[in-house]
Amino acid sequence: MNKEFIKGNEAIVKGAILAGCTHYFGYPITPSSEVVHAFAQLAPKTGCTFLQAESEVAAINMVYGAAGCGVRVMTASSSPGISLKQEGISYIAAAELPCVIVDVVRSGPGLGNIFPEQSDYNQIVKGGGHGNYKCIVLAPNSAQEMCDMTIKAFDLADKYLTPVYVLTDGYVGQMMEPVTFPSEVKKVERKDWALYSDKASKHNLVCTIRMSAEEMEELNIKLQKKYAEIEKNEQQYEEVNCKDAEMVVVAYGITSRLARTAVEELREKGMKIGLFRPQAVYPFPKDRLAELANTAKVFTALELSNGQMVDDVRLTLNGKRPVEFYGRMGGVVPTHKEIVEVLSSLYKKHLA
Amino acid sequence: MENLDNTIGKPQSFYDTFERKPGKDKQIVHYCPGCGHGRIHKLIAEALDSLEMADETVFVSPVGCSVFGYYYFDTGNIQAAHGRAPAVGTGVARANKKGYVISYQGDGDLAAIGTAEIIHAANRGENMTVIFVNNGIYGMTGGQMAPTSLEGQKTATSPYGRDIADMGAPIRMSEIIAKLDAPVYVERVSVSDFKNINKAKKAIHTALKAQKDRKGFTFVEVLSACPEGWKLSPVDAIKRLQDVMETYYPLGQYKNELETRPTKAEPLPRPSDKDIMTALGVGDKAAIINVTDTFVKNFKEQRVRISGFGGQGVLLAGTTLGNLAMHHELAVTWLPSYGPEMRGGTANCHVMINNSVVGTPVVDKPNVLIAMNGPSLDEFENTVEAGGTIFVNSSIVDKKVKRTDVKAVYVPMTNIAEDAGIKKAANMVAVAAYLSYSKAMDLNSLIDLLKVNFKKKELVDANIKVIHAAKEYVEKNCM
Ligand SMILES: Cc1ncc(C[n+]2csc(CCOP(=O)(O)OP(=O)(O)O)c2C)c(N)n1
Ligand code: SF4
Numbered sequence: 001m002n003k004e005f006i007k008g009n010e011a012i013v014k015g016a017i018l019a020g021c022t023h024y025f026g027y028p029i030t031p032s033s034e035v036v037h038a039f040a041q042l043a044p045k046t047g048c049t050f051l052q053a054e055s056e057v058a059a060i061n062m063v064y065g066a067a068g069c070g071v072r073v074m075t076a077s078s079s080p081g082i083s084l085k086q087e088g089i090s091y092i093a094a095a096e097l098p099c100v101i102v103d104v105v106r107s108g109p110g111l112g113n114i115f116p117e118q119s120d121y122n123q124i125v126k127g128g129g130h131g132n133y134k135c136i137v138l139a140p141n142s143a144q145e146m147c148d149m150t151i152k153a154f155d156l157a158d159k160y161l162t163p164v165y166v167l168t169d170g171y172v173g174q175m176m177e178p179v180t181f182p183s184e185v186k187k188v189e190r191k192d193w194a195l196y197s198d199k200a201s202k203h204n205l206v207c208t209i210r211m212s213a214e215e216m217e218e219l220n221i222k223l224q225k226k227y228a229e230i231e232k233n234e235q236q237y238e239e240v241n242c243k244d245a246e247m248v249v250v251a252y253g254i255t256s257r258l259a260r261t262a263v264e265e266l267r268e269k270g271m272k273i274g275l276f277r278p279q280a281v282y283p284f285p286k287d288r289l290a291e292l293a294n295t296a297k298v299f300t301a302l303e304l305s306n307g308q309m310v311d312d313v314r315l316t317l318n319g320k321r322p323v324e325f326y327g328r329m330g331g332v333v334p335t336h337k338e339i340v341e342v343l344s345s346l347y348k349k350h351l352a
Numbered sequence: 353m354e355n356l357d358n359t360i361g362k363p364q365s366f367y368d369t370f371e372r373k374p375g376k377d378k379q380i381v382h383y384c385p386g387c388g389h390g391r392i393h394k395l396i397a398e399a400l401d402s403l404e405m406a407d408e409t410v411f412v413s414p415v416g417c418s419v420f421g422y423y424y425f426d427t428g429n430i431q432a433a434h435g436r437a438p439a440v441g442t443g444v445a446r447a448n449k450k451g452y453v454i455s456y457q458g459d460g461d462l463a464a465i466g467t468a469e470i471i472h473a474a475n476r477g478e479n480m481t482v483i484f485v486n487n488g489i490y491g492m493t494g495g496q497m498a499p500t501s502l503e504g505q506k507t508a509t510s511p512y513g514r515d516i517a518d519m520g521a522p523i524r525m526s527e528i529i530a531k532l533d534a535p536v537y538v539e540r541v542s543v544s545d546f547k548n549i550n551k552a553k554k555a556i557h558t559a560l561k562a563q564k565d566r567k568g569f570t571f572v573e574v575l576s577a578c579p580e581g582w583k584l585s586p587v588d589a590i591k592r593l594q595d596v597m598e599t600y601y602p603l604g605q606y607k608n609e610l611e612t613r614p615t616k617a618e619p620l621p622r623p624s625d626k627d628i629m630t631a632l633g634v635g636d637k638a639a640i641i642n643v644t645d646t647f648v649k650n651f652k653e654q655r656v657r658i659s660g661f662g663g664q665g666v667l668l669a670g671t672t673l674g675n676l677a678m679h680h681e682l683a684v685t686w687l688p689s690y691g692p693e694m695r696g697g698t699a700n701c702h703v704m705i706n707n708s709v710v711g712t713p714v715v716d717k718p719n720v721l722i723a724m725n726g727p728s729l730d731e732f733e734n735t736v737e738a739g740g741t742i743f744v745n746s747s748i749v750d751k752k753v754k755r756t757d758v759k760a761v762y763v764p765m766t767n768i769a770e771d772a773g774i775k776k777a778a779n780m781v782a783v784a785a786y787l788s789y790s791k792a793m794d795l796n797s798l799i800d801l802l803k804v805n806f807k808k809k810e811l812v813d814a815n816i817k818v819i820h821a822a823k824e825y826v827e828k829n830c831m
Contacts, residue, residue, distance in 0.1 A: 003678055004634070005678050005684075005686070014634065016630050017457075018632065018634070018733055022622075023443075023446060025442075025443065025446075042631060042632065045621060045622065046628045046631050047622040047623045047628065048625075048634065049447075051434020051442070051446060053357050053439070053472075054469070054471075057439075057468070057469075058442075058468065058472065059431065059439075060441065061433060061469070062434075062439050062440070062443035063443060064433075064440055065432075065441060065444040065445075065446075066440060066446060066447040067443070068440075068443070068447075069448050071447045073443070073447070088433060088436070093431050095473035102736065118433060143502075159512050171687065171713065173686045174687060175685055176674055176685065176686040176687075177673060177685050177686075178678040181632070181634040181635070183634065183635040184625065184629075184635075185625040185628050185629065185788075195429075195444070196412055196428075196451075197409070197444075197448035197452065198408060199407040200409060202406070202407055202409075202426070202428045203426075204428060204429075204433065205422055205429045205430075205431075206429070207429070207430070207431040208431060209419060209431060211374055230538055257711050257712050257713060258714065259711075260709070260711035260712070261711030261712040264711065266814075274792060283823075302434035317404075333714065335672040335714075336356065336712060336714070336716055336717065336718045337717075
């Protein structure tokens with residue numbers, strides 16, 4: 001058996017090292033700390049560099065420096081820490097550097113608490129830092145995906161030269177599940193734009209300043225072209241019972257796990273209901289979701305937030321179908337019974 | 353005053369023509385007349401030349417007037433966010449372990465917004481050289497007050513003069529950095545006159561050489577004129593530099609441990625892929641645990657909640673079940689209660705097992721409850737699904753299950769563990785009792801699993817004893 005029963009947060013670290021990640025810069029914060037702990041544990045045994053920075057601000061700027069030198073590098077944090085990283089992430093996007101950032105979201109605003117929320121969607125998917133940039137955002141919902149999507153995040157980061165987030169929460173991070181790890185360590189090729197502190201690379205420049213408006217616009221246009229490319233190629237989703245569904249529930253991350261059980265139960269009760277799960281939330285899987293609006297009559301977004309992803313559902317459907325929203329906040333996770341009740345009453349409201 | 357900014361005798365470590373610089377004139381630097389930055393750049397380039405370090409050096413440009421360092425230095429170049437150059441430099445130094453890093457910073461950059469970064473890079477003894485240009489003002493943004501602006505100094509943001517009582521005293525960074533253990537060389541110099549410029553040249557050379565010798569963190573503060581910000585002619589600015597700045601900021605070495613400081617260790621070579629896989633515990637075929645097929649085929653969803661005191665191994669009981677389920681090729685999740693819940697001295701976890709896909713990992717309606725102590729029974733008894741089973745640790749729980757629509761199984765878990773010789777194994781008794789009673793999974797596979805997971809034979813034997821004792825008890829008293 002080539003599987004391990006392991007926590008999601010730890011699966012991220014093993015996945016990262018197998019993806020050829022050699023550098024980690026971070027600052028501890030619950031509920032992301034297992035990521036820091038696991039990397040600190042494994043770094044010396046795997047030839048990796050681990051450094052506990054003085055703050056998230058410093059950590060993300062170390063990531064910027066190391067990414068500029070061509071290594072695969074990551075950091076992990078949780079909501080307040082991600083807020084602090086945003087300036088640095090804007091720089092990384094502008095300099096077109098690849099890196100992976102894990103956000104194990106906790107409840108906010110303010111210090112909030114350490115319970116799960118999905119309230120970082122806006123700060124991560126819609127920008128967060130300054131300027132016209134976007135980051136690819138993958139949203140695992142299992143320990144296996146924590147590993148697989150971390151590996152994929154490194155590949156996408158290198159492919160598009162952009163920061164890539166793994167967006168998760170305290171539940172998926174703490175939850176243990178069987179995980180099959182790949183059986184090789186990825187090779188990282190020399191990058192022709194990076195700084196290797198040698199003669200061959202010394203004329204490379206990692207820089208985010210453009211003095212003229214025209215040059216800065218040029219960079220911006222280049223970035224937008226890249227994002228269009230990403231939107232074309234990298235939409236990723238999973239659907240359960242959506243083909244004949246009259247109501248489609250849209251949920252990502254831990255909420256999709258809760259929704260799945262509820263949706264299956266309601267199916268058994270004869271309701272034509274399906275689950276659509278964005279596996280990447282940027283790019284949002286809008287093509288398939290829009291297609292589903294041809295058959296499904298109503299959409300319901302479930303989130304642990306005040307309704308953030310639901311905006312993307314609405315933008316995608318563009319008024320074609322009604323979009324309902326149900327969310328809990330503060331770290332409150334709705335019970336199974338609660339979700340079943342909410343979904344069946346919305347179903348009845350629109351479809352009875 | 354000798355003009356060191358001119359293009360004659362341009363150091364090798366400068367580009368011949370400054371192609372990255374916009375505009376027609378690719379020969380001269382972008383700084384104002386009389387600005388110290390150009391001169392300091394040149395001193396750095398000369399040191400890089402004579403030490404033959406340029407090819408392996410990455411120059412970190414800050415945010416400030418010297419943001420365009422990359423126009424000039426024929427080195428690797430990276431431009432950092434305001435104040436973060438030492439962090440960016442740390443990333444570079446840790447990635448390119450055999451290269452060199454220059455973090456070039458102004459006083460706003462280093463002594464205000466980047467205070468944390470400079471202190472901690474210094475404290476870690478990063479192998480880098482920081483050139484700190486102290487001109488007592490924010491040049492780039494139009495002459496605002498810097499943390500280094502002198503008492504009474506009028507700036508755009510201290511238009512009535514710097515009031516120390518209100519705005520703090522000008523900060524002396526070299527003195528602060530020198531107080532830390534890790535920095536190996538700290539000196540304050542000035543680019544005022546020929547003599548001082550020569551000293552500055554020597555200091556920068558010494559610092560870079562120390563970096564080349566892998567001695568660690570070196571810091572050179574250079575007092576520098578900003579005629580533009582100070583609103584003085586270049587000549588008067590130099591005079592102010594000498595008369596006022598050099599008085600408040602005494603020149604000299606604040607730290608020099610070059611003789612005694614050992615060279616930093618060489619970076620270790622990267623382990624082989626095989627060693628990495630071994631360290632990660634992946635890749636090698638893990639032991640196969642035999643499982644009788646019927647268990648899998650007949651498996652009915654188990655929604656298990658295990659609860660007890662912290663220290664009773666409640667979480668471990670859950671992960672053991674999870675592992676066993678994985679070896680049965682079942683779908684399984686384990687979720688701990690976490691946060692404040694954990695601190696009250698009780699712990700509980702959720703285990704979901706079925707033979708297709710686990711949706712929610714949250715067990716809010718268990719069909720199996722294992723209550724290792726009284727409070728756990730109180731808390732979770734009512735959540736159990738009708739027809740479910742409650743396992744009670746009767747060694748320490750006196751009360752009985754009140755519900756009549758569930759099965760109650762009383763097992764003296766703590767006593768059985770104690771009798772078998774390992775007091776701490778009450779959690780193993782719980783698992784074994786549950787499996788013996790429910791036949792949900794193969795008890796023999798549990799024993800095989802222990803043999804694989806526990807390294808020490810005595811521990812395996814003791815646990816097997818515990819499992820048998822639990823099984824016997826359940827078969828005799830509970831079925
Ligand atoms: C986060 C952030 N805050 C503020 C600024 C604006 N800013 C640019 S340079 C600078 C001060 C530069 O002064 P100093 O470091 O002394 O360098 P000098 O220009 O004097 O060489 C400021 C405040 C910025 N670019 N980024
Ligand atoms: S503003 Fe001051 S620091 Fe900036 S270039 Fe001019 S003289 Fe130099």
